[in-house]
Amino acid sequence: MRQTMPVRLGAAEDTLIAQLKSVGADATAERITVAGLPTRRVESYHYTDLKTLLRSIPPLAQAANEASAPALRVPGAYQLMIANGVIQSASTAPAGVIVGKAAGGVLTTRDDVLVHLNGAFARESLTLTLENSVDPVIQIDRRSEGEAAHVADSLKVFVADGASAVILETFSGSDAAHVGNHATYMVLGKNAVVTHITIDLSPRSASHFASNEYHVGEGAKLRTLVIHAGAGLARTQLFPRYEGAGAHGDITGLNLVVDGQHADITMDASHAVPHTSSQPLFKSVARGRGKAVVQGKLVVARDAQKTDAKFMHQGLMLSDEAEILSKPELEIYADDVVCGHGSTCGKLDEDSMFYLTSRGIPKDQAETMLVRGFIEELVDPIEDEALAEALHGIVDGWLLGK
Amino acid sequence: MTTPILEIRNLHARIEEREILKGVNLTIPAGQVHAVMGRNGSGKSTLSYVLAGKEDYEVTEGEILLNGENILEMEPAERAVAGIFLAFQYPIEIPGVATMTFLKAAMNAQRKARGEGELSTPDFMRAVKEAGAQLNIDADMLKRPLNVGFSGGEKKRAEILQMALLKPTLCVLDETDSGLDIDALQVVSKGVNALRADNRSMLVITHYQRLLNHIVPDVVHVFSDGRIVESGDKDLALQLEAKGYADFDGAAA
Ligand SMILES: Nc1ncnc2c1ncn2[C@@H]1O[C@H](COP(=O)(O)OP(=O)(O)O)[C@@H](O)[C@H]1O
Ligand SMILES: [Mg+2]
Numbered sequence: 001m002r003q004t005m006p007v008r009l010g011a012a013e014d015t016l017i018a019q020l021k022s023v024g025a026d027a028t029a030e031r032i033t034v035a036g037l038p039t040r041r042v043e044s045y046h047y048t049d050l051k052t053l054l055r056s057i058p059p060l061a062q063a064a065n066e067a068s069a070p071a072l073r074v075p076g077a078y079q080l081m082i083a084n085g086v087i088q089s090a091s092t093a094p095a096g097v098i099v100g101k102a103a104g105g106v107l108t109t110r111d112d113v114l115v116h117l118n119g120a121f122a123r124e125s126l127t128l129t130l131e132n133s134v135d136p137v138i139q140i141d142r143r144s145e146g147e148a149a150h151v152a153d154s155l156k157v158f159v160a161d162g163a164s165a166v167i168l169e170t171f172s173g174s175d176a177a178h179v180g181n182h183a184t185y186m187v188l189g190k191n192a193v194v195t196h197i198t199i200d201l202s203p204r205s206a207s208h209f210a211s212n213e214y215h216v217g218e219g220a221k222l223r224t225l226v227i228h229a230g231a232g233l234a235r236t237q238l239f240p241r242y243e244g245a246g247a248h249g250d251i252t253g254l255n256l257v258v259d260g261q262h263a264d265i266t267m268d269a270s271h272a273v274p275h276t277s278s279q280p281l282f283k284s285v286a287r288g289r290g291k292a293v294v295q296g297k298l299v300v301a302r303d304a305q306k307t308d309a310k311f312m313h314q315g316l317m318l319s320d321e322a323e324i325l326s327k328p329e330l331e332i333y334a335d336d337v338v339c340g341h342g343s344t345c346g347k348l349d350e351d352s353m354f355y356l357t358s359r360g361i362p363k364d365q366a367e368t369m370l371v372r373g374f375i376e377e378l379v380d381p382i383e384d385e386a387l388a389e390a391l392h393g394i395v396d397g398w399l400l401g402k
Numbered sequence: 403m404t405t406p407i408l409e410i411r412n413l414h415a416r417i418e419e420r421e422i423l424k425g426v427n428l429t430i431p432a433g434q435v436h437a438v439m440g441r442n443g444s445g446k447s448t449l450s451y452v453l454a455g456k457e458d459y460e461v462t463e464g465e466i467l468l469n470g471e472n473i474l475e476m477e478p479a480e481r482a483v484a485g486i487f488l489a490f491q492y493p494i495e496i497p498g499v500a501t502m503t504f505l506k507a508a509m510n511a512q513r514k515a516r517g518e519g520e521l522s523t524p525d526f527m528r529a530v531k532e533a534g535a536q537l538n539i540d541a542d543m544l545k546r547p548l549n550v551g552f553s554g555g556e557k558k559r560a561e562i563l564q565m566a567l568l569k570p571t572l573c574v575l576d577e578t579d580s581g582l583d584i585d586a587l588q589v590v591s592k593g594v595n596a597l598r599a600d601n602r603s604m605l606v607i608t609h610y611q612r613l614l615n616h617i618v619p620d621v622v623h624v625f626s627d628g629r630i631v632e633s634g635d636k637d638l639a640l641q642l643e644a645k646g647y648a649d650f651d652g653a654a655a
Binding site for chain 1: 490
């Protein structure tokens, strides 16, 4: 008779199990009791061993009674806030935007611990229905405030046929060892055009987890930009699903890590029907002993002929001790597709440094220019000028060591 | 006697254990244009890189004096501030950095290092527009990333634009004529000639005599196997063109 050895549970897992039981999520509690947090032996967590990296979990968040300064303001943006999982009342929405609330989380169940935990802990979801094209940038300001807290929150966005919008999510809060678990579920109707930017600006003491699920309809165009520039431990999971002919995704992301930071972008994309395309492009810049991970999986369904998808990850190492890791995966069940992957990793180009410094530009400034240039390909497609400027500000802030 | 702008004394330099410069001696007084001509592989670009301070090269012997001051211990950026400008044979492409942004950064960095204030945006724009007009460089080109996708002619014109804006005391032009058609060559030469001045010297490196019809040098040096083997007036370039290098450096053509 085969006996499964129970895994040894750590403090973080014990707390999670107790918290799950306190909200009645017994099934999820049971999963963690049996399997523990994922280790490097779990394929999708190979480079982000949560059992090792996540040592403790703070108490479940209470409603916040104070707020830190906003991490990012974009002039002209329409703002909504979720603080410690609670949706705050908002100013009047722009025309065509319906703001609402729903009970519970939003993500489709899948075999992933972060998804399960969000489903268990998110009490309410902010819902946005965009009935037609929305001009101002819509910013969801997601906060973890007060004493260290385990925060789960959730957002659902429905973009109507033919509508277009730019949606910005920022994650920030008080300087405490928060653990944030955030979910976004987005549906793009026929020919909808959406830019979705998520920026982690949490304090270094925090751990930031986000899972973004996208359903991209016929002829719809999705552009994403994930930026990790805050938490000591960050992982954003991207689950785009291309569900109608002509659906396209420019899935992009950027890890900015310094000594002691660990940032992970993991994409699991599904091309479900014929004639869809995607261009996932990720970049990582690492300093000190910073560690950046990008995993990209492209799953092409059996009848998803004419899928055109290419995953790319480019790394820039600013120190010898930095680590930049790439894991592309192709799972292709159709035969008439163009799919590929590539990754590059290198240091700053010496000839480029010499060229810039030979013009009198000091070394550190030349380095900053080259890194900014390396990243520009991701910011350049953002058309809203105020937003692009805010993004440049974040990159520059990181480069100048803020 | 006034101090020459450039004085190179017995310069030896190597890269990866291989000696390329084998005792270069060269003096350029203020206001003069000197040409260095030599075969491919003779070490001309190496000389230009060593002047500009590229790290890959190790200077094992000799001195480089700029306005009487030894610059060998200076970083490339310090040399630029001291007045050296190298127009690259192959200008480097810098993706994601707009040419305009780069020009402003370079001008302001040099001003700052000299203790001058930053240029105001209108002053900067005016300077760029004026210098650009002479070189047929328009605003569109300046918005593009530095040298990325520039044609050969555009790259060389952009180099001369930088030179015009940075106002160096020593201009080193490495094969500025390579890759240029006759029209582009005229535009570039005109730009260079406009920068000739009493307090500025130029070192014009070229493989062909052609460029020297447009930028007429005061002195021509023949470069061979890492040193200067012959010097003369501008007619020396014509002799070289007629007879080939073999007569001068003794090596088989
Ligand atoms: N990075 C390098 N490593 C080794 N040898 C080099 C390097 N760069 C140039 N050289 C060698 O130095 C010599 C001189 O090159 P260069 O200065 O480019 O000559 P020129 O400009 O006169 O054509 C050549 O033989 C070339 O192969
Ligand atoms: Mg050369």
